[in-house]
Amino acid sequence: MDVPVSPPEAAFAQLDRLMARGAAFFGSRYALLGGAMSWVSERNLVAALSNAGAFGVIACGAMEPPRLAVEIAGTQALTSRPFGVNLITMHPRLEQLVDVCLEAKVSHIVFAGGIPPGAALKRAKEGGAKVVCFAPALALAKKLVRSGADALVIEGSEAGGHIGPVSLNVLAQEILPHITEVPVFVAGGIGRGEAILSYMEMGAAGAQIGTRFVCATECVAHPNFKRAFIRGAARDALPTVQLDERFPVIPVRALQNGGTKRFMEHQATVLARFQAGELSKEEAQLDIEHFWAGALRRAVVDGDVENGSLMAGQSVGMVTREQPAAEIVAELMEQAAAALALRGPRR
Ligand SMILES: Cc1cc2nc3c(=O)[nH]c(=O)nc-3n(C[C@H](O)[C@H](O)[C@H](O)COP(=O)(O)O)c2cc1C
16 A cells, blocks of 8 residues: 655655666656557657656657657657657667657667667767667676666566566576666566665666556556556466467567467467468468567557457556556655665664
8 A cells, every 4th residue: 555654855865865876867857767668658658757757768669760750759849858769679770760869869769679789779879869778688788788788677577568588586686786887777567666676775776667657647548458457467467378389479478368368279270270281380480470460559559458469567466546657656756765764774
């Protein structure tokens, strides 16, 4: 439940000191980063988060450069605070998207979905943007720092959307003690301020949160999508299951629905057709990959929560109602400050 008594000012001041490095990096009030979510993190949520003192990040997803330019301008019209843009490294026009960000003077570019190509990273930095990359393991974290990443996000398998195999609990222990050159932000399964505080005490500069912000009042996600989040429990947010190792499936954590059930049946049918010689291996793999095409949009924009993809992190159980973004941010900060106050004076 919410903290009934406000934590003392001293606890907030101490929290500010803990968050100073991360907040200075983003130029935001708090070291809290809105995890970019395709179709969800558009101008309204992004601006609301930045206006609330966090750092909003636009999810470019599959947008083409002109569309991204419009979204950035739309966000700039709603906030004078800094915000970032998340670019998927597989996008065929990655460098043009970087140019769009630079032309619009976006301060931070987050490269997601893999290690960014050197040329895109260099272009972003030379153009004056700060670059944030995802580090899935310590060796890659070190490599990314050497390549010029200005900050890292470590995202555990508790997160919503595409996930790696390792939990944040383990990634934090593996990476935080060894990367001090750049700020490292933690992501995955974070729904309360106490968790943010704990990871900062382990050395994180701040946290990136996705799921917890989906039910922000300002978020344009369809009411059905929001309702699914409010109803959902941690145990309902499961990774996609791969039926046969010959046909790899990228793990995506999402709330279970008719679509996830049918995906299993679809894999079984495709497998049977492959075994009967009706499909080549390539055709079968493509068929499996195409199953989810457009599925996140169907759920977020159209509200088809039965057939669409309900990408959500395990923290979905901590989403209990629709609230203004500023209220969610304030709640997280209060929970962190209250936990800090309970730690007592530093010895
Ligand atoms: C609906 C949804 C869509 C997402 N889309 C993206 C995306 O386009 N790019 C990306 O880097 N991460 C994406 N993510 C991951 C988030 O940015 C963030 O790292 C993640 O939500 C953090 O874990 P949490 O949901 O437990 O807070 C998505 C997550 C969700 C729930």
